[in-house]
Amino acid sequence: MRKIDITSTVNRRDFILTAVSVAGGLMIGIGAAPRSADAAAISMQPWSDNDHAPHEIDAWIAIDPDDSILIRYQRSEMGQGSMTALPMMITEELQCDWSKVRIEYASSNRSVREKRVYGNMYSHGSMSVRESQKMVQQVGASARERIIAAAAARWHVPASECAAAQSVVSHRPSGRTLRYGELAAEAAKVKLAKEPVIKTPAQFTFLPRRIPRADLAHKINGSAKFGIDAQVPGMVFASINACPVRGGKLKGVDESVLAGVPGIVGVVKLEDAVAVIATDSFWRAKRALSRLQPEWDVGAAGSVNSEQLSKEFRAALTDRMVLARNDGDVDKAMSGTANIFEAIYETPYLSHSPMEPMNATVNLQPDRLDVWVGTQDAELALTAAAKASGLKPEQVYIHNAFLGGGFGRRDANDEILQAIAIAKVVKRPVKLIWTREEDTRHDRFRPHAVVAFKAVTGSDGMPTAWLMRVVTSSIFKSVGIPFPPDKAEPPAVDGLVSSGYNVPNTRVELHLRNTHLPVWFYRAPGANQHTFAIESFLDELASASRLDPYQMRRKLLEGKADWLKVLDTAAEKGDWGKPLPKGSGRGIAICKFTDSLCAQVAEVTVKPNGEVKVNRVTVALDTRHMVNPQTVTEQAEGSVIFALSAALYGKITIKDGAAVQGNFDNYRMVRLAEAPRIEVHLVPSGGDVWGGAGEPAVPALAPAVTNAIFAATGKRIRTLPIVDTDLRS
Amino acid sequence: MITIEVNGTSRQIDIEPDTPLLWVLRDVIGLTGTKFGCGIAQCGACTVHINGTAMRSCSVPIGSLDGAKIVTIEGLSPDNNHPVQRAWIELGVPQCGYCQSGQIMAVVSFLEKYSKPTDAEIDANITNICRCGTYEPLRRAIHRAADMMKT
Numbered sequence: 026m027r028k029i030d031i032t033s034t035v036n037r038r039d040f041i042l043t044a045v046s047v048a049g050g051l052m053i054g055i056g057a058a059p060r061s062a063d064a065a066a067i068s069m070q071p072w073s074d075n076d077h078a079p080h081e082i083d084a085w086i087a088i089d090p091d092d093s094i095l096i097r098y099q100r101s102e103m104g105q106g107s108m109t110a111l112p113m114m115i116t117e118e119l120q121c122d123w124s125k126v127r128i129e130y131a132s133s134n135r136s137v138r139e140k141r142v143y144g145n146m147y148s149h150g151s152m153s154v155r156e157s158q159k160m161v162q163q164v165g166a167s168a169r170e171r172i173i174a175a176a177a178a179r180w181h182v183p184a185s186e187c188a189a190a191q192s193v194v195s196h197r198p199s200g201r202t203l204r205y206g207e208l209a210a211e212a213a214k215v216k217l218a219k220e221p222v223i224k225t226p227a228q229f230t231f232l233p234r235r236i237p238r239a240d241l242a243h244k245i246n247g248s249a250k251f252g253i254d255a256q257v258p259g260m261v262f263a264s265i266n267a268c269p270v271r272g273g274k275l276k277g278v279d280e281s282v283l284a285g286v287p288g289i290v291g292v293v294k295l296e297d298a299v300a301v302i303a304t305d306s307f308w309r310a311k312r313a314l315s316r317l318q319p320e321w322d323v324g325a326a327g328s329v330n331s332e333q334l335s336k337e338f339r340a341a342l343t344d345r346m347v348l349a350r351n352d353g354d355v356d357k358a359m360s361g362t363a364n365i366f367e368a369i370y371e372t373p374y375l376s377h378s379p380m381e382p383m384n385a386t387v388n389l390q391p392d393r394l395d396v397w398v399g400t401q402d403a404e405l406a407l408t409a410a411a412k413a414s415g416l417k418p419e420q421v422y423i424h425n426a427f428l429g430g431g432f433g434r435r436d437a438n439d440e441i442l443q444a445i446a447i448a449k450v451v452k453r454p455v456k457l458i459w460t461r462e463e464d465t466r467h468d469r470f471r472p473h474a475v476v477a478f479k480a481v482t483g484s485d486g487m488p489t490a491w492l493m494r495v496v497t498s499s500i501f502k503s504v505g506i507p508f509p510p511d512k513a514e515p516p517a518v519d520g521l522v523s524s525g526y527n528v529p530n531t532r533v534e535l536h537l538r539n540t541h542l543p544v545w546f547y548r549a550p551g552a553n554q555h556t557f558a559i560e561s562f563l564d565e566l567a568s569a570s571r572l573d574p575y576q577m578r579r580k581l582l583e584g585k586a587d588w589l590k591v592l593d594t595a596a597e598k599g600d601w602g603k604p605l606p607k608g609s610g611r612g613i614a615i616c617k618f619t620d621s622l623c624a625q626v627a628e629v630t631v632k633p634n635g636e637v638k639v640n641r642v643t644v645a646l647d648t649r650h651m652v653n654p655q656t657v658t659e660q661a662e663g664s665v666i667f668a669l670s671a672a673l674y675g676k677i678t679i680k681d682g683a684a685v686q687g688n689f690d691n692y693r694m695v696r697l698a699e700a701p702r703i704e705v706h707l708v709p710s711g712g713d714v715w716g717g718a719g720e721p722a723v724p725a726l727a728p729a730v731t732n733a734i735f736a737a738t739g740k741r742i743r744t745l746p747i748v749d750t751d752l753r754s
Numbered sequence: 755m756i757t758i759e760v761n762g763t764s765r766q767i768d769i770e771p772d773t774p775l776l777w778v779l780r781d782v783i784g785l786t787g788t789k790f791g792c793g794i795a796q797c798g799a800c801t802v803h804i805n806g807t808a809m810r811s812c813s814v815p816i817g818s819l820d821g822a823k824i825v826t827i828e829g830l831s832p833d834n835n836h837p838v839q840r841a842w843i844e845l846g847v848p849q850c851g852y853c854q855s856g857q858i859m860a861v862v863s864f865l866e867k868y869s870k871p872t873d874a875e876i877d878a879n880i881t882n883i884c885r886c887g888t889y890e891p892l893r894r895a896i897h898r899a900a901d902m903m904k905t
Contacts, residue, residue, distance in 0.1 A: 036887075104886045234829075237846050244851030245839045247787015247827035251852060254786035262781065306781035308773050335864030378798060380791050380852040428853030429789070430885045655846060659888070663849055666887025678886040687797040689883060698877035702891035729889045 055353035061734040062531040073749025080209050084135065084142040084165045085115070086211035090477035092192050093739050097131040099143035101401045102240060103379075103428035103435070107153035108657030109238040111161050113652050114154070118165025118224060121194040127228040128239055129424050133403035137418045142659040145166055145366050147402035149433060150548060151717020154651050159713050162223040164690050168212070170221045175211035176203045177395055207536030225652050226711065229327050233651040233709075240427065245442055252426045255386040255397030255456060258262035260454035261290050263447050266308035267298035270323035270682035275299055278319040284590040290315055293450045298443065300398045302451050319328050324543035326682040334373065334679060338475040338538060341496045343367070346534035349495075350522045353530035358490035363480045366569060372477070372554035372675040373746045374468040375471035376684070376692060377547055381429020382464040385444040388454040389414060392640060394445070395422045399428035401436040403651075409438040413445045419646060432667070433546040437469055464685035470503070470677055470684075472498045475523070476558040484572025487580060490530035491557070494555040496538055502668065521559055525588045526581040526613075541682065548667060552618045557672075557745060560728030565741060574732065575601050587710045591615065591624040591645040594706050599643030605737075608632070608754075609640075612732025614725040619717030622647040622710075625665070625725040627701070627734035635753035639669060639701040639730055647708050648716040654707055657718045661705040664722035672727035673747050693748075756820045761829025762787070771817025775809075776800045778816050779826060787827040787855045791883070798882030801856035802826045808863035827855035830862065838862050841899035849886035857882050861896055871900055 070417055078087040078095055098117050102108035112128050136143040143161055145152075164234040166681050169189050177184040180201060187196050192205040226232075243249035268275065278299050280292045299319045303310035359365065384399040387410075394414045400406040403423045428435055444457040450553035458611035459467070476711040483489045486567040501507075501514045507628035508514045513535040515522070521533045547553060563581075567574040574595050582588040592615050595601075601611060615624040628641040644661045651657050674693035678685040705722075731742040734752065742750050756767045766818030767778055776791075776897060779785045779802070795810040802811045805823040808817050830836050834843075838861050838871070841847075848854045857880070857904060864869070871879075876896055 041870070080895035102850075104848075106849070175882040237843070238848075240851065241843055241846060241848060242834065244848035244854050245832050245842045245858060247785070247828070247855045249851050251789075253790065254780075256784060256786070257854050305769065306773060308777035309770070312772075375857070378881070378885065380789070380797070380850065382790065427852075430850045432885075457768075458790070459792075549895060566815075659849060659891075661844070662890045666884065666889060669887075688794055690794060694883045695887070695889075696883060696886065697880050697889045697893065700887070703890045716757075 054318040058345040064507055070610050071143060074646055077692040080291050081215050082168050082209055083164070084139060087169050088121070088205050090206045092122065092125050092190070092204050092206035093586045094126045094205070096126055096128050097143070097288025098128050099131040099146050100129050100157065100678060101148040101399070101403065101425060101428055103148060103386055103399070103401065103431035105148070105153065105660060106238050106653065107148065110154050110242055110652040110656060111157055113232060113234065114161045115165035117229055118162050119169050120189045120191065120659055121202040123231070127194065132422070134422045136404060137407060146320065146404040147436065149401055149436060151719040151721065154564060155620070155715035155717055157427045159223065163220065166221045166223050167217065169213040170217055171212040172208050173206055174215045174217065175208040177496045178211065179203065190476065203576040207740035216596045217462045217564065221301070226355050233654055235477055235655040236653060238656055249427050250401035251381050251429045252386070252397055253381055253384045253429070254426070255424070256454065257386060257397070259454050260308040260386065261302050261304055261451060262310045263293070263300045263302045263444070263455050263457040264307060265298050265300040265443060265457060265459065266314055266317070266319065267463065268319065268321045268323065268677045269466065270326050270541070271543065272326055273297060273321045273323040276320040276322045278317050280317070281311050282316050284298045286313055289461055290451055290453070292317070293447050295443065295446055300443070300447055300457070302447065302455065323682055324527055329541060329679055331679045334473060334540060334544070337498040339369065341538050342475065342477045342494050345405070346494060346536050347511055347513050348417060348532070349518040350531060350533040352532070354500060355488070355492050355530045355532040356489045359479070359481050359492070364482050365705065366480045366482070366566060368477075368478050368565055370558035370745060371475045371676070372474050373556060373745060374473045374542065374679070375547060375671055376465045376468040376677055376686070377434035378433040378465055378468070378692065379428070379432055379434055382461055383434070383459040384457060386454065386456040387441070387444045387448045389445060389448040392416070392420060395424065396422065396441055397424045397426065398441055399435060400425045400438075400605035401428065401431045403441050405436060406441055407436055410445060410604060417657045429693070433550070434468060437545065439467070448512055452465060461689070463690055465685040465687050469503060469543040471547035471553065472500065472544040474554050478558065478562040480562070480566060482566060482570055487577065488528050488566055489518065493533045494536070495534065495555070497538045498542070498544045499537045500544050502539060503545060503616065516546065516550040517616070518555070522557030523552070524559060525585055525617055527583060529580065542679070548664070549591070549618050549723040552724040553671070554614055556614065556616040556724035557727040557731070560616070560725065561741070561743065562657075564612070564728070564732045564735060568735070578613065587622055588615065590708050590710065591622045591647050592644035594708050595624035595643050597624045598645070599628070599703060601626055608737055610733045610736025610738070612729045612734070614732060616721070618724055620649065620714050620720040621716030621718065621721035623725050625722070625729040627726070627729035627733045629730060629754070631734060631737045631752050633754050635750065635751060637673065637734060637747055638699070641702045642726065642729070644703065644705045644722055645708055646705060646722055647710050648718050648721070649712055650715050651707065651709055657707060658705045660718045661722040662703045664720065665701060665703050665726050666695055668723045669701070669730070672730055672745060676746050676749070712718070756816055758816075758821070758903055759823045761825060767816055767817060772815045775802070775804070775811040775814045775816055775819060775824070778781040779811060783904055787856055788883050789852055791853065795852070796883070799853045801859040801882065803859060803863060808860045816832060818868050821844050827859060830858070836862065837902035838865065838899040841895040841902060845891040847888050847891045847896060849888055849893050853882060853884045855885065857892065861899065865896070869900060869903065871896065879891040
């Protein structure tokens with residue numbers, strides 16, 4: 026075959042180096058990062074996963090004699106910035122020099138071998154920081170105390186006379202100093218009698234700090250390595266086509282059309298998919314696959330369509346419900362009253378659609394499996410890969426990379442399991458890439474949901490009772506999380522149960538209706554659709570009662586200082602109440618998610634042709650505490666755009682059991698021209714709990730925009746996406 | 755056999771002529787900074803410069819490129835010192851970073867034509883998709899890069 030040997034001509038820094046490790050397996054690494062004076066550098070140095078780094082103090086921290094510090098990061102960097110934030114927390118406690126810090130991914134294989142030394146390794150639920158906070162602070166504090174103990178022993182003085190700062194231990198009475206690099210080897214042998222107490226946020230000296238994220242330098246020159254960039258000697262390329270209808274099976278495929286086509290390694294038939302394997306390029310595999318005409322057995326699901334699902338979900342609103350929240354007595358409060366308001370809101374299936382399509386590269390050998398992938402959970406990926414390959418967990422190495430977006434999609438392991446199944450057949454290293462169409466259609470979607478509201482208002486126009494009934498599908502069932510059927514699973518009712526409004530009689534009920542389509546966590550699960558429902562309904566009540574939507578919310582949040590702070594900040598900074606030209610309007614919405622609060626004011630213009638332009642979004646966000654306000658701001662800005670794509674355009678339509686939309690031409694995303702100006706105001710309120718940052722600015726965006734459209738046009742949108750409503754004047 | 759120049763180095767490429775440049779760069783030459791996002795010239799993650807113009811390499815067949823000069827993100831500057839790269843660092847544009855090679859290549863080409871761009875010109879010409887939603891700092895970074903290039 027016409028194969029070009031490129032290894033001798035390409036600069037080593039241009040691509041992932043591959044080499045045989047000491048242990049005989051493949052290892053992968055990335056050219057060293059440019060060192061910057063004021064920022065930590067992500068090294069992602071080649072690691073063999075068998076060897077410990079020299080100069081390790083423990084599994085998390087190694088300090089070289091030249092004082093350079095290696096900090097391991099156990100979560101997944103998908104843009105949210107926790108690869109910078111968590112090492113910053115360790116730095117706070119370690120009291121080391123941030124400019125000398127390098128960061129690399131922790132190995133899930135090592136965690137398996139060393140009693141889960143890295144704890145939970147997943148990144149979802151905005152938990153990277155808030156769930157790791159105590160653990161990584163303890164890691165940093167323990168290392169610091171061991172370094173101090175090593176210095177005290179060297180000087181024969183009590184540790185209490187020593188202090189650490191900026192990678193230097195000093196003995197206060199004598200003024201003597203030792204650098205961390207001089208103490209690391211001795212510190213590694215120190216066993217503390219008891220673990221030091223970690224700092225409270227009030228005791229922080231390094232945090233919160235607005236500093237550039239550590240991965241920046243890699244992300245402006247093409248050197249950042251994503252799963253899709255893995256290169257393994259001898260690898261072949263796979264393109265896959267799964268049954269368009271979930272749950273369907275491959276009946277057969279005529280491979281003879283590929284006879285004589287150069288570079289085709291083979292056709293691999295899986296239970297529910299067909300893949301073509303080719304040498305030299307993914308394109309060759311993809312093009313060959315497009316010539317196959319697989320036959321599918323789609324079963325009864327092959328007749329399912331969106332209109333029918335919508336009817337069924339709406340009909341199920343009167344089915345048996347489980348109770349999710351029950352304050353006061355809604356039925357009593359509603360009996361005999363005339364002022365009853367009702368409305369039904371509907372939100373569609375959505376595809377996560379990260380920029381990097383699903384992919385995995387595997388090298389399956391008799392006694393070892395290496396997987397190069399961007400995963401939101403390297404530990405779960407390891408477990409799944411071990412099971413699929415039949416190897417022991419300690420024989421499986423997950424080489425996590427930068428993730429080209431995740432949003433909840435990158436922890437189902439679909440692509441890893443497919444790649445392993447293919448590798449078993451072709452017996453060569455294989456890189457599997459999903460096309461964009463495959464990525465969109467074979468996503469595990471954000472659920473479709475219908476929420477029915479019923480409320481009564483008092484003489485002042487304020488709601489005194491409200492009932493919310495939800496029909497949606499079970500994410501827990503799709504994921505495989507056991508949950509009692511007589512209780513409401515939290516993601517199905519989030520955004521409603523978490524409402525902070527003082528309505529004395531509040532009841533939330535849930536009916537789960539599952540279809541053949543698996544549903545999944547999607548940035549701000551539950552809240553990303555139910556906040557649209559509750560915040561729209563409240564706006565409808567305000568309008569019916571002739572109350573200002575902002576003032577009505579203020580009154581319903583009386584006594585809740587933190588909620589009022591974000592609401593007032595958004596309203597004030599967003600110029601609530603100031604005049605706007607005809608055809609423009611403002612909308613406001615608020616939510617609580619992952620223990621953070623977020624209020625948004627959207628300013629919208631609706632043109633006579635019905636086109637919606639969101640001009641400006643003002644965000645107030647309370648994450649309680651912050652590590653790096655820079656990345657918190659970025660997450661809020663990004664959440665607004667992410668949520669705006671979904672609100673304006675996002676919908677996966679089901680026809681004959683399959684997803685219709687496939688690529689960005691019909692599954693549309695907001696581009697620069699449609700992006701509003703975004704102002705983020707951070708108002709952390711402190712306290713014992715840490716809030717999340719990656720998701721809480723998603724839910725309030727859609728209702729802020731639709732409420733603004735109502736203010737501009739008098740037209741109420743109860744079904745998303747917005748583009749489906751005719752807004753022509 | 756097709757001859758192209760990539761980042762100043764001449765390359766002989768022997769592959770089916772309908773193979774898109776993107777896959778020649780990534781799989782044959784091994785330059786993975788240029789990304790695959792959609793395959794239909796919608797998202798711009800694969801943007802490179804072909805004879806000085808920003809193009810979406812997923813939709814340009816290698817067979818049409820004999821003699822072409824191609825610059826990828828890896829060849830933009832020897833030291834990450836292009837004003838657009840510096841502005842990207844200064845404003846902290848990237849989040850996941852996957853689309854940013856394409857964004858940067860699109861902006862470099864754009865600023866060669868529009869040295870003092872208005873927001874409307876940016877809107878009309880920079881159409882690459884960013885799923886992380888980095889548009890706010892990205893717009894500011896385009897203006898910042900334009901300022902740097904003037905001085």
